[in-house]
């Protein structure tokens with residue numbers, strides 16, 4: 001997925017299979033859901049000569065933010081997280097333990113509040129931030145209209161939706177959030193990168209994912 005200047009690259013980060021996304025335009029880049037180790041990301045960015053401008057998280061679970069605080073600090077980048085998920089920083093350390101990753105400090109000074117709406121994520125690269133609580137209270141999805149790419153986080157997967165039994169989760173909210181995405185009427189060929197697992201398209205979700213619908 002790229003044109004002359006902008007590229008989206010998906011990193012399928014084993015073993016949790018979190019999908020991290022690197023968006024580049026020229027030498028500038030941002031990372032969505034920086035899972036794994038900050039030092040590994042730093043090696044990649046430095047090898048490519050990339051300037052990290054920002055990190056955006058779809059939500060605050062550790063398998064989506066583990067590298068964010070250290071990377072943000074190292075590169076002087078801004079880490080955007082929805083304020084309703086700020087209390088998840090430092091939560092769920094057993095997931096990090098499983099992969100030998102350092103715990104996150106709940107008190108740090110590098111994250112910035114994510115605000116819903118339209119932003120220029122990089123110069124001339126428009127992104128829409130849409131609140132989709134339910135998997136966590138501060139979940140969001142990112143929509144790139146020009147590229148017809150949706151980053152869905154753990155709100156919806158190719159074959160189902162995210163769990164709602166973790167802190168801040170709510171089945172009712174999750175259903176309303178799925179309705180919100182469904183009602184956006186995105187084009188069939190919209191490419192959807194989910195927080196975990198295989199990618200899909202809006203057409204695939206409409207035709208094969210029975211939970212992708214409008215909830216009353």
Ligand SMILES: [Zn+2]
Nearest residue numbers: 059061135154
């Ligand atoms: Zn999650």
